[in-house]
Amino acid sequence: MNPKITRFLAEQKPATPCLVLDVDAVADRYHALGKALPQARIYYAVKANPAQPILRRLVELGSCFDAASWEEVSLCLQAGASPDAISFGNTVKKVSAIRAAYEAGVRMFVFDCREELEKLAAHAPGSRVYCRLLVDNYGAEWPLSRKFGTTVESAKELMLAARELGLDPYGLSFHVGSQQLSAEAYEVAIARAAALFTDLSAAGLDLRMVNLGGGFPIRYRDDVPEIDHFTTAIFRAMTEHFGNALPEMLVEPGRFIVGEAGVVRSEVVLVSARGRKDGLRWVYLDIGRFGGLAETENESIRYAIRTSRDGSPTGRVALAGPTCDGADIMYEKTHYELPLDLTAGEQVDLLGAGAYVSTYCATGFNGFAPLTEHYI
């Protein structure tokens, strides 16, 4: 566990549930990725954690930003980001959001269909646009496929149409799925993008940019490959498919930049087997699926857990949240063991919780207040 966070928790004893995040650790991850893939510009995916201390630090470091909504664009501007450093990276945008971003000076937008392209032509004229390709999310623990992206054939027509509509057809993007454990996913997607670059060039349109998306994994319960494993494979694939004519490269990491920098501290509300024949102890925390742990859906993201009783003998548990909703269960099938002497009132920490927790948190489901946030 991060020593700065350990000290903060010991000294401040913040009310739970809360997220404590070390902003210096965010800067370290930003530098680590920049060093591993110096050819790419980093557009931090704001959705992973839009807190001002994070955005301000990233602005200082020269990061660019991938925003999913006008609200996120506005948070970046508030943190001091220049509108040129912001990409409006959601393929589904309200006209009012496109207009607000355009009026604020944002000139880079994604799309994946004719209908969205027409909205951009009408409300963000002359902007740089890039088309999101549909790619396989196989290997990702938190897949994003199906909902976004288009086929290579349709992307070709759309990029040609973008030019006709007075937009600047800038490049292509993809997202291989979040917490992606396989570097091959990037290689396959790069090959697909490169083939389309060649095809479009033959049709008289030269694209300039490939946005490699996010997806880089972090350590939860299990080790994951180091960032170099992914960036080496990415750079090899880029040079293999584009040769010396490398396009501009962008990455949009979210989880990788902030995930390991944060810890959620929670309190045990109840421990009981409730007379069940299987004897399984249920540990109910003061945070659950609706308090920010949404990525435990299907038990996909499996947080590493530390307790105030670590070192005592352990036994199998199911972990659940505090609400009256039957879906508010984090882990029932996944094998988790916690100390046998863990009881109500004691602390449970979830490590690697800096990404996709504070923003997934419902504001008052069952009356529970959202988790508090501490940026240190």
Ligand SMILES: Cc1ncc(COP(=O)(O)O)c(C=O)c1O
């Ligand atoms: C368009 C886009 N870019 C980047 C990201 C960040 O992905 P990750 O947190 O896996 O790096 C996401 C995540 O949902 C996304 O939708």
